[in-house]
Every structure is written in structure tokens, then in C-alpha cells.
Amino acid sequence: MERLEYTRNQQAADVLASHYGRTPVAFVRSFGCQQSVNDGERLKGVLEDVGFTIAEEADGADVILFNTCAVREHAEQRAFGNIGALKALKDQNPALLIGVCGCMTEQKAVVDKIKKSYPYVDMALGANVADELPAILVEKLTTRKKALRVPQKRETIVEDIPQKRASGIKAFLPIMYGCDNYCSYCIVPYVRGRERSRKPAAIQKEFEELLAAGYKDITLLGQNVNSYGKGLKEKLDFSDLLTQLAAVPGEYKLRFMTSHPKDATRKMIDTIAENPRLCKHVHLPIQSGSNNILSRMNRKYAVEDYLALVKYAKETCPEMTFSTDIMVGFPGETEEDFEETMQLCKEVGFTQIFTFIYSKRSGTKAAELPDETTHRAKAARITRLKAQQEEQIADVAKGWLGKTYVCLVEGPARDDKTLLSARLDNNATVEFAGDKALVGHFVPITMQSIKGAILQGTLKQN
Numbered sequence: 001m002e003r004l005e006y007t008r009n010q011q012a013a014d015v016l017a018s019h020y021g022r023t024p025v026a027f028v029r030s031f032g033c034q035q036s037v038n039d040g041e042r043l044k045g046v047l048e049d050v051g052f053t054i055a056e057e058a059d060g061a062d063v064i065l066f067n068t069c070a071v072r073e074h075a076e077q078r079a080f081g082n083i084g085a086l087k088a089l090k091d092q093n094p095a096l097l098i099g100v101c102g103c104m105t106e107q108k109a110v111v112d113k114i115k116k117s118y119p120y121v122d123m124a125l126g127a128n129v130a131d132e133l134p135a136i137l138v139e140k141l142t143t144r145k146k147a148l149r150v151p152q153k154r155e156t157i158v159e160d161i162p163q164k165r166a167s168g169i170k171a172f173l174p175i176m177y178g179c180d181n182y183c184s185y186c187i188v189p190y191v192r193g194r195e196r197s198r199k200p201a202a203i204q205k206e207f208e209e210l211l212a213a214g215y216k217d218i219t220l221l222g223q224n225v226n227s228y229g230k231g232l233k234e235k236l237d238f239s240d241l242l243t244q245l246a247a248v249p250g251e252y253k254l255r256f257m258t259s260h261p262k263d264a265t266r267k268m269i270d271t272i273a274e275n276p277r278l279c280k281h282v283h284l285p286i287q288s289g290s291n292n293i294l295s296r297m298n299r300k301y302a303v304e305d306y307l308a309l310v311k312y313a314k315e316t317c318p319e320m321t322f323s324t325d326i327m328v329g330f331p332g333e334t335e336e337d338f339e340e341t342m343q344l345c346k347e348v349g350f351t352q353i354f355t356f357i358y359s360k361r362s363g364t365k366a367a368e369l370p371d372e373t374t375h376r377a378k379a380a381r382i383t384r385l386k387a388q389q390e391e392q393i394a395d396v397a398k399g400w401l402g403k404t405y406v407c408l409v410e411g412p413a414r415d416d417k418t419l420l421s422a423r424l425d426n427n428a429t430v431e432f433a434g435d436k437a438l439v440g441h442f443v444p445i446t447m448q449s450i451k452g453a454i455l456q457g458t459l460k461q462n
């Protein structure tokens with residue numbers, strides 16, 4: 001597998017400067033998971049590096065990039081809707097360059113559809129393209145070739161790509177790319193390619209740079225962080241990487257996602273328990289509480305394995321909490337299977353459940369399975385699960401009320417801008433009254449009540 005270092009494409013920067021004769025403007029919009037958001041931050045970083053200003057709106061931009069998600073059909077439909085809306089901008093400004101990149105454009109059918117139905121799109125760019133973007137833009141501007149640039153799957157790791165991060169407090173730090181797991185419903189291995197780990201030294205360097213720049217909450221990213229290290233010369237696993245990173249001095253919190261239950265270990269739990277810089281929270285997607293469904297999903301663990309790990313975690317570190325992803329309506333899921341999922345969620349007491357209705361992705365194994373449950377029945381299951389979770393989180397949160405936790409102040413509260421919003425270790429949000437100067441700092445907050453999933457607290461004065 002090829003590993004490259006990013007270097008600024010000065011030649012492209014010069015061509016772009018003389019072509020526009022002013023500072024050109026780019027707009028990048030990302031859809032989907034944290035990895036996609038981080039890819040978008042790289043696209044912006046590279047564009048800025050070769051002379052673009054990054055705009056907050058598409059209107060008036062010289063280059064528009066849509067960085068897309070392919071995990072569910074709904075995400076794709078929404079992206080196509082948004083791409084359709086760009087036609088008006090292209091009509092107003094024929095010099096506008098429009099690019100679609102990310103997971104959707106790694107599928108031939110999508111590129112064909114763009115060619116056929118969205119002829120004003122100039123580029124289809126794939127999911128691993130940031131470093132090549134300046135050269136591609138120059139090629140487009142100088143040749144104005146009509147054809148779309150159809151991406152080739154690229155599994156290269158490119159280090160040191162500049163990033164324009166959305167926040168100055170929280171940052172994503174990818175430790176690996178791709179996925180080899182082939183869960184039967186999932187498109188990710190087809191669009192993101194083989195699993196590949198970044199070298200620990202490159203991760204460490206970026207991590208230290210983030211801390212030096214003042215970041216306080218860093219999330220390590222990967223589709224299955226627990227298999228980090230496979231194929232590397234350096235002999236270390238994910239827990240070793242956590243230990244190595246969290247040894248760097250400073251006041252910060254380290255999180256990660258996503259853990260895969262088949263590879264999550266007791267060693268990882270011990271590592272989290274021992275280090276105060278590691279958040280006592282694991283996002284551990286179980287998908288279903290039925291072993292029959294898990295096996296058909298090709299998840300390679302049983303409910304009993306999952307519960308045993310959670311039990312071990314709670315014994316080792318009582319304050320450790322879990323969140324999860326649940327997929328409802330996988331082909332063949334019966335009411336009994338779903339009841340088992342409800343039961344499992346009750347038993348674990350998740351702090352957060354992200355629920356998804358199964359979406360058929362062509363090319364995956366599950367797409368061949370008969371799916372007889374109606375969308376309505378699936379939606380009804382989700383509603384039941386959400387209602388149960390709402391009751392349960394109120395119960396779980398009772399254990400937090402009256403207690404004081406050190407939280408990172410992230411900014412103004414979502415609805416009431418007179419309040420501030422802070423995050424607990426366990427990823428829960430608390431709103432409280434305080435001075436704006438606290439943003440970016442860790443402060444002790446006493447939890448007073450909970451409304452929906454949001455806690456209300458008061459700043460503890462010493």
C-alpha cells in the first residue's frame with residue numbers, strides 16, 4: 001500500500017491565481033459520518049492552501065464541492081436533491097465548477113446517473129482525493145473537458161494534508177481508513193476500500209500538533225478502531241495506541257469511534273479505566289439484540305459476548321457508559337427478534353441509541369435477501385425503541401443528578417443562547433449559565449435535572 005506526504009502544488013496555485021486574477025472562492029459541504037466531515041475539512045484545507053477563500057454559502061462561489069455519504073439510500077436521495085438545486089447557480093455563472101466527491105461517487109451507478117441526469121456537474125471525484133484536487137481543478141479549468149472525471153479507487157494514505165477544522169476545540173483524528181468486515185448490509189467496504197492503518201508516528205505527530213494548537217477534545221476515527229495496527233511493521237494494537245497518545249501531558253480528553261464488538265477487548269476497557277484522559281465512554285454498535293439477525297448481518301459476535309464485555313466494563317470501571325447503533329428492519333427481522341433488541345437495550349442501559357431503518361444497498365449481500373416487513377412496521381419498531389430509550393435515559397441520568405462532573409465547555413447552548421453548552425465524558429450534553437470566556441475550558445458542573453436527552457446544571461464555585 002502506497003504512503004505519500006502532501007506537498008503544496010505551487011504550479012497549480014499559480015495557474016489558479018492567474019486564471020481568476022483575484023482570490024477565488026470555494027464552498028464545500030459534507031454529508032454523513034465523522035470520517036466524511038473530516039474529509040471535508042481536508043478538502044477545505046487543500047483549497048485554502050492553493051489560494052481559495054472558503055465560503056459558508058454556495059452562492060457566489062467559483063468552486064462547489066459536495067462531499068457525499070452512501071450508507072443509506074435516503075442520504076443519496078438527499079444529495080441528489082441538493083445537486084439538482086445547483087443547476088440554478090450554474091445557469092447564473094457558467095464558469096462555476098461543480099464537483100461531487102465522497103462515498104457516493106465511488107459507485108459506478110452513481111457516476112452514470114450524474115452523467116445522465118446532472119450534466120452540469122463537472123467532476124465526480126471519489127472519497128480519497130483531497131491532495132489531488134488542485135491538479136484536477138487546473139486540468140478542468142485549462143481543458144474544460146466535458147466528460148466527468150470518473151474516480152479510480154485509491155487506497156493510498158496521504159499524510160500531512162492541511163485541514164480547515166470546523167471547531168477550535170474539538171477535532172477528528174483518523175487512525176485508519178477503509179473496512180474489511182463486510183457486514184452484509186453495509187456499503188462501506190465497497191466504497192472506502194481495504195482497511196489500512198496510519199503509522200503510529202504520523203498519528204502521534206498530528207495529535208501533538210492538535211494539542212499544541214489548543215484542541216481539548218480529540219476523537220480518533222476508524223470504521224473499526226479495535227483492529228488498528230493490522231499490517232503495520234510496528235507491533236501495537238489499539239489499546240497500546242491509546243496508552244501512547246494519552247501519555248502526552250496536557251488537559252484534554254481523548255475519545256474514539258467506532259468500536260466493533262467482535263474486536264473490542266478487555267485490555268481496551270482496562271486501558272480506558274486506568275487513564276483519566278480517556279473518556280469513560282464507548283460507542284459500541286450492537287445493531288441487533290437477536291443472535292439470528294447478528295449472524296445474518298455477518299457481525300461475528302453474539303449478544304452474550306457483548307453483554308459479557310459490558311459487564312466486565314461496569315465491574316472494572318463503574319462510571320463507564322455505552323452508546324450504540326441499532327438497525328431496525330434488517331431482512332427477515334421478526335417481532336420476536338425486535339423484542340430481543342428492546343430487551344438488550346433495557347439490560348445495557350445505553351446513554352444514547354442511534355437508530356436506523358435498514359436501507360437496501362445494491363452490491364451488498366443483504367440486498368439479495370427477501371425483505372417482507374413493511375416500512376410502516378419498521379418505523380413503528382423504531383418509535384417503540386425511541387420511546388423506551390427516552391424513559392430509560394431519564395432513569396440512567398438520575399444516577400448523575402446531584403453529582404459534579406468536569407465538563408468541556410463547547411459554546412452557546414443550542415436553543416437558549418444565554419446559556420452555555422458543555423460535554424461530559426460520557427458524551428451527554430449539559431446546559432448551564434456561565435461566562436462566555438469559559439468556552440474551551442474544563443469546568444466542574446453539578447447536574448440538576450434532565451429534559452429529553454439534555455442535562456441542566458450549575459457551575460460549581462470553589
Ligand code: SAH
Pocket residue numbers: 071072185186187188222223224258259260285287325326327356357358359360361
Ligand atoms: N463501522 C461502524 C459503523 C459505520 S456505519 C460499525 O461497524 O459500527 C454507521 C451505522 O450506520 C452502522 O452502525 C449501522 O447501524 C448504520 N448502517 C450501515 N449500513 C446501513 C444500511 N444499509 N441501512 C441502514 N443503516 C445502516
Ligand code: SF4
Pocket residue numbers: 179180181182183186187188189223224260
Ligand atoms: Fe460497515 Fe461493518 Fe465495516 Fe462498520 S464494520 S463500516 S458496519 S462493514
